[in-house]
Amino acid sequence: MELAADKATPLEETVAALSDPETVARLVASDAELAHGEAVTSDELAHAMAMRRMAANWQAASAVAGQPEPRSIS
Structure with a gap:
């Protein structure tokens, strides 16, 4: 094929x-x-995805700066 x-x-x-x-x-x-x-609504999903991106960005920036990782904010 x-x-x-x-x-x-x-x-x-x-x-x-x-x-x-x-x-x-x-x-x-x-x-x-x-x-x-x-x-979930599209707004709820967009909010959850934005929070995940913020957490990932924070973790990446903290790793570069040698800072401890933030605690979970479930």
Whole structure:
């Protein structure tokens, strides 16, 4: 089977993701949450992602500066 080069990369990424047991477990857990009505709004998701980015940036800056890592703010 031939596949155009621009179509191969997304397909390869999908195969790689579905070959990773941890990724598949997270997808299964997400599907179960949705099936039970557990969902978040796009605003809630955007906020959570922004908080993760801030924490990651803080950790990276702290590591460079030799500062201790902040405590979790769950």
